[in-house]
Amino acid sequence: MNLSKLQENLRETVIAAAKSEFSIELETIASEVPPKTELGDVAFPVAFELARRIKQQTGEKSNPRMIAERLKAALKENEAVERVEVAGAGYLNVFFHRAKFLIESQTAEILPRLSESKDQSAPKVCVEHTSVNPNKAAHIGHVRNSVIGDTFVRILKATGKRVEVQNYIDNTGVQVADVVVGFLYIENKTLEDIKNLDANLTAEGKTFDYYCWDLYAKVGQIYQKDEALKAKRAEVLHLVEAGKNPTAELADYVATRNVECILATMERFGIRYDLLPRESEILHLHFWKKAFEEMQTREVIKFETEGKAAGCWVMPFEEHSGNDEHEADKILVRSNGTVTYTGKDIAYQMWKLGLLGLDFYYNLFHTYADGKEVWITTATDLASANVPEFGNSETVYNVIDSRQSYPQEVVKKGVATIFPEKGEAASVHLSYEMVALSPGAAEELGFQISDEDKQKSFIEMSGRKGLGVKADDLLNRLEENALAEVEKRHADLSGDEKRKTAHIIAVGALRYFLLKFTRNTVIVFDFKEALSFEGETGVFCQYSAVRANSIFRKLGEQDSGFRIQDSRLEEISAIFNAEDGDDIWSMVILAARLEETIAYAANANEPALLAKYTFNLAKTFNVFYSRHKIIAEENKAKRAVLIAVADLARSSLTAALNTLGIEVPERM
RNA sequence: GCUCGCGUAGCUCAGUUGGAUAGAGUGUUCGCCUCCGAAGCGAAAGGGCGCAGGUUCAAGUCCCGCCGCGAGUACCA
Known part of the structure; x- marks a missing residue:
């Protein structure tokens, strides 16, 4: 018997004993780990609760220690229990039979199985993480997202769930458009030029996503003084969204190549995906239209005829009662008829939960070295063979930065409003705080820090400014440091073995570094701490x-x-x-x-x-x-x-x- | 303004539906490799949990009010 079961049995024993001894029905009781081994293996502070209940019922005061004494006998009957003590003000401390427990650990499986449930009837959940805009290399903040998501996936699998991992690709948004503007109007490149550039970069051992990182920052800078270029953004964005034109083809190449680079980066960290749903398909397969119809049918969306949102379709939310009359109402369709990101996100969330009534087409995107496949969505039926089943999850976890908690709230509430039968619990925003840079770290990266920023305790990373610690750079540095240590300690190993070991160490260091902070703690990135191999690492x-x-x-x-x-x-x-x-x-x-x-x-x-x-x-x-x-x-x-x-x-x-x-x- | 998050040792952080003497790491000082790997182990010093009330047998944890910091509050994503 494993420990969880044993503790569950003991809790039930206590509940039954409370009933037979004191005629009190407890629904659940707390069990806790005593602060020291000498105080036992599991403790029940149940006597305090019982004392309170007895007083409520009879008006008599009773001593928690006396109550605990009367519960001891029942617990002792369990053969895994060696003895029970009443300690402190009335704790019921249970000591397991150590020798029996150890012997059993040798034969029984007391540790959880880590493989995913293959049972198709096991509940399926979806975790969306990474979702880096495919216009640049991933930085350490993106890695925090991915590591939290990937680890959570592993945790869910260890609890017996079937898990589908999605990495959403916003391939038609402004961020991709910005890089396309850079290629077209700053560098005057055609799609062919870009392909040649890409090939040359690869030949030099450089990567496309790093090139885009710099170009994206450059575009951002030029936008500030060149209005004409900024005007190009809207034009490009429109073409990219529309699809089936040369600009859209170029954008698709840029986005797809960045996705490949980001997937390769994440693979280094041991992070993989099942499906890459793309925004282009959500547009072209008219997911939004279907969702919109559903909302109209269910009358959860209204057309504003006056006020500041006149001409828009909005979803009203009464919960937030701000000063402004309709502050909480969320615009889903703009007055020019286009849908907002949140609107698209609601449609996507509906699809994930199997509520939309539409599906994507799929194509194989990539096969990992061990044969595991990643699929991508497509707008037309390519008649791909052996397409797994995607979507239709019981619960959806979205790993997204806490700065987006408002739109995520809208998505959750929106879906729950449209489908009250599904409810809010099906959509979980796994939010986390950002990874920021200490002013020192930013300077170490070679950035000019303004006096204002120097006063701050941390500086936000910014892809637009090109300010950030790139994931591959950091991992490379960790691998170098680890390799130096391995050289020192195990000179006899082969070069391959040394590099492999250094890689495992580097990944361990970085994953742990990102996981030791709770999700709502801002990580102020510091090179010394992140590169440390000592202490809590x-x-x-x-x-x-x-x-x-x-x-x-x-x-x-x-x-x-x-x-x-x-x-x-x-x-x-x-x-x-x-x-x-x-x-x-x-x-x-x-x-x-x-x-x-x-x-x-x-x-x-x-x-x-x-x-x-x-x-x-x-x-x-x-x-x-x-x-x-x-x-x-x-x-x-x-x-x-x-x-x-x-x-x-x-x-x-x-x-x-x-x-x-x-x-x-x-x-x- | 409103909403959410955070304020715990010099620094960076944990703290299980409220529970037994508030814990780690790091830094400082000191000690431990003829003996299973010192990326390690041990010891010392170091806070009473932003401030002020309240509820409770019990409050770092819950409630109220302040103070400070951060984020969000778009017909951006």
Whole structure:
């Protein structure tokens, strides 16, 4: 039996005991992890609640400790429980039978399976993340989005869900149009010129997205003094949206190439997708029209004839009661008849939830090295073979920057208004704060910082200004640093092995760095901190797993024959009851909490919870490792116990790291 | 103005539907590799959780009011 189940059983026992002893029906009760191992493995502060209820019902005051005493007996009946104590003001502290628990951990699967559910009846959810405008290279802020999204996907899969990963491609927006303006009117390039440029860049080992990064910033600068060029933007945007013209073809090339570059960048971080839905198809397949009709039929949208939104179709929201009369009403169709981004987003969200009644066509976009496929939407039926089923998700998670919480609120409320039967809970905005630069970091990147900005604690990154830490640059720097360390420590490894190890370390460092902050914390990027391999880092966690593995490598070379199952229960219990028994046990129980931690992180929509747990697990293992000489232990039973514990710890640590998208190298 | 988020050790951050002596990392000082990997371990110093009230057996966590910082509040995306 795994720990989650055991705790669930104990909670039920307490509820039943409360009923039989005090005739009080509790629906749910809290259980918590005691602050110290000596205080037990699970604690119920239930006596306080019961005391309150008894007072309510009878008016009599009762002592929580006395109440707790009367609940003890029921818990003791569980054979996994060794003893129960009443402590403090009335805590009910439960101690598990340590020896039994450890032996069982050897045979039963107490850690969660990490593979995605293949069961087609398992609930399917959709996670949209990354969604970088395909007009430039990805920067560290985009990586935060992708790493949070990807980790959340892994967490959901570990809880048994089927997950579809979408990366929305806004290939017809102003940002792509801006770069197209740059190519057409600053550089005077044709599509052929751009293709040649692209080929030359590739030959020089450079990438198209980096070129666009600079061009985009240049366009932004020129816009400020050249009105004529700015006027071109609207013209280009219109052509791009309309499609089927040379400008649109050029834009498609630019966007598609950037998508390829961004996918390659994300692949370095271990981040992959199932589907790339594009805005062009949402336009050309008239998703909006269908959504609009639905809204009219259901009368959740109205045409304004007066006021500042005259001539627009708006969706009214009464919740926000601002000073302005209709401040909260959201315009979905402009007075010139075009649809706003939020309008398109509502249609897209409806499709994700299987509520639109229309579908895309699909084409294979890319196949990863191991055969996994990424699909892209198309406007016409290309009769592609073996198209998987997309959309139609029970719940949709959108990983989007918190600055967009207002439009996301509109999308959520909008869909719920149109389909009250589906409700708001089906749309989750997984918001996160931005990654900003410290003034020092911005200067290190070679940017002139205004005096005003120097006073600020952080500076927002800006693609338009070309101000940001590019994802590939940072990862390259991390790989270089890691490689230098690997060279120092393992000169005997081959060049390939060294580079592979350095890569795993670099990815571990960066993913952990982005995950250790909770979502609503602004990360003020600092090179020193991000490049660190010491302290609370992914590298620390990897290192501890590598050391654990090296114990077993050594053991493999020896005859390790003696296993814990061969010892008698009393022998093992004696070890846990000895002076250092508590600290051996604390390693066991912490390693066993992986499953509940994953469930907790999934419920709270917070990957950082798993990151923190993983660090604690690694820290605890390091302490365990330094206190106990495992291989050299002379007492056979104790040695077997230490080995079993180390084995459990490394399995749990490895599984936790994998769920964070962090690999464990062979050596490091 | 309104809405949302945040204010916890020198610095950067955790803190599970309110719970047992407020925790990490980093920085500072000191100690630990003839013994499973020192990207490690141990120790010391360091805050009473922005301010002021309230609810509760119990408040960093909930409520009210202030103060400070940030974001949003487009017929941009």
